Amino acid sequence: MMGGREWMDWMLTAEQVAFRDTLRDFVDREIPKAASRDAERVDGAYPHHLFDRLAKGGYHATGVPVEYGGRGADLVTQLIQAxxxxxxxxxxxxxxGSTSFAGANSIGLYGSEWQKKEFLPKIAAGDLKVTIGFTEPGGGTDVLGALxxxxxxxxxxxxxxxxKKWCTSAHVSDYVLLLARTNDEVARKHQGVSLFLMSPKAPGVTLSPLTTLGMRGLGTFDMxxxxxxxxxxxxxxxxxxxxRMLLPTLANERMLLMGTCLGIIDGVxxxxxxxxKSREAFGKPIGSFQAVQHHFANILMARHQTELVAFNAARLADAGADTFLEVTMGKVITSEHAVAAADLGIQIFGGQGYSGDNDMQRYWRDARLMRFSPINNEMARNLVAERHGLPRSF
Incomplete structure (x- = not known):
């Protein structure tokens, strides 16, 4: 790859390098960038063909334990996939990612043996979709306060x-990982809440579509x-x-988000x-202009920092360390780098970067979500400061 993209191969095992190279070839062959751009042009029409291509490659099995039909991959490998x-x-x-987080990760950690045998092999085979139902209409980051x-x-x-709000892909999902209060007689608001696997097709469920800036092809719903x-x-x-069950899985979600931001920067x-190299102005390629080169160098440096932060967190997690700080800081760092990189990409592309006929504007729209979801960067900064002995600010 160009520009020493594989400089960090020394951080990976031979198996992880082989997994990355195989997956990269699969993506280039089976899931071109245009497939994503085309899918989102029909807002809310779920891209089943892309889901099925991942099933064909065995990539829904990545985070599922081996004993239930999966690859049993570590977090570094899952980060590579993201x-x-x-x-x-x-x-x-x-x-x-939704099924991996809501299904494979949560069921794999906390499910009963019956639930694991019932659901995990289906997730690994690409025969089951799971989405998330945490956020309420009256809340966002304050999930428990608004519950x-x-x-x-x-x-x-x-x-x-x-x-619930922001239930992405609920219209095609088999289950929603749903957070609900089951006991009001508690001392603190994080107590007395439970997780359920609820069918969004069950009697009594109503879905209402939402229009979103990014991830248009997946369909997002109020429920x-x-x-x-x-x-x-x-x-x-x-x-x-x-x-308390969710805390480790939320860390996993932030890990996948870091991988997503890193992949967006790769695309940029x-x-x-x-x-x-191809666009010319004033008789020469625009890449020969100093200001454009500086923009591009800033994108490369953002990717370099993002790579270090993301893979450091994943390696620590695989070693069994408490990575709360690493994934919380990493979520902020990588999301802000991804948005800035995509914005610089639009600047370099000019009017073409503003057009829906290429991917640059899509990178920005998708990356912009990451600065406030699943936790906004301001609250993440509060948590980082609090972990260093400062008083709680919220």
């Missing part, structure tokens, strides 16, 4: 009432629930203890370099 897919898919990486969805005991299960029955076997883990680098 990166390589995002070169082409950008924000639509979540056709893999009004309730699950109440009934014979053989639970009745769920409430509403309301009125007396939706969920059987006991679809309660995930222990009741009333969901928040590749497309910008090609444009700088």
């Amino acid at each position: 990166r390589e897919l995002s070169r082409s898919l950008a924000g639509m990486i979540w056709i893999w 009004e969805t309730r699950a109440t005991r009934t014979q053989g299960g639970w009745l769920i009432n409430g509403a 309301t629930m009125e007396d939706v029955f969920v059987p006991d076997e679809l309660l995930l883990g222990q009741p009333d203890n969901a928040w 680098v590749e497309d910008t370099l090609a444009h700088m």
Whole structure:
């Protein structure tokens, strides 16, 4: 690859390098960038063909334990997958990432043996889709403070009432990983909440489509629930203890986000370099102009920093370290670098970068989400400061 892209191969095992190279070839052959651009032009029409291509390559199995039909890959390998897919898919990486986070990771960590045997092989084979239902209409980063969805005991299960927002791909998902309050008699708001696997097709569920700036081809929905029955076997883990269960999986989500940001920057680098060599102005390629070269150098330096931060966090996590600070800081650093890189790419492309006929504007739209989701960068900075002994600011 150009420009010493593989400088960090020394950080990877031979197996991880082989996985990356195989996946990169697969993406270039099976999932060209135009496929993502075309898919999002029909807002909310889920790109089943892209999901199926990943199933064909066995890439839904990456994070699933071997004993349940998966690859059992470590976090470095999952980071590599997020990166390589995002070169082409950008924000639509979540056709893999949502099920990986909500399904493979959460069920793999906290599911009963029956749940693991029932769901994980289907996820690995690409036969099951899972989305996330955490955010409420009245909240965003303050997930617990805004949590009004309730699950109440009934014979053989639970009745769920409430509403969720930003349920991406809910219209094609088999299950929603749903956060609901199950006990109001608690000392602190992180107590008394539970996780459920709820079918978005169940009686009592209503989906309303949302228009979004990015990830258009996946479809994003508001979801309301009125007396939706969920059987006991679809309660995930222990009741009333969901928040402590979620903390490791939220760290995994931030890891995948860092890989997504890194892949977006890869796409920006590749497309910008090609444009700088082919586009001419005043009788010579625009890549010969000093100001343009400086913009491009800034993109490369942003990628370099992003790569160091992301792979350091993944390696520490695989070694069993507490990576709360690394993934929280990394989420901020990588998302801001990705947005800045895409913005510089648009500047280099000029009017062409503003056009929907190329990917530069799509990189920016997809990266922009990462600065406030799944936690906004301002709140992430608060958490970093608090971990260093400063008083809580919220």
